[in-house]
Amino acid sequence: MxxxxxxxxxxxxxxxxxxMIYGAMDGEAEIVLxxxxxxxxxxIGVG
Structure with a gap:
């Protein structure tokens, strides 16, 4: 067992x-950021 x-x-x-590698290659890091x-x-009230 x-x-x-x-x-x-x-x-x-x-x-x-x-x-994570697939997401980074697909451009997901930019979207998340x-x-x-x-x-x-x-x-903070700016956007």
């Missing part, structure tokens, strides 16, 4: 890294 669980964490780590800046500016 312990051997089966031992591969789950590394597998999820690899999947997460793969998703733009949305975060908009929300931040709305909080």
């Amino acid at each position: 312990t051997r089966r669980k031992a591969w789950i964490a590394p597998a999820l780590l690899l999947v997460g890294i793969g998703m 733009r949305k975060a800046a908009t929300i931040c500016l709305e909080c």
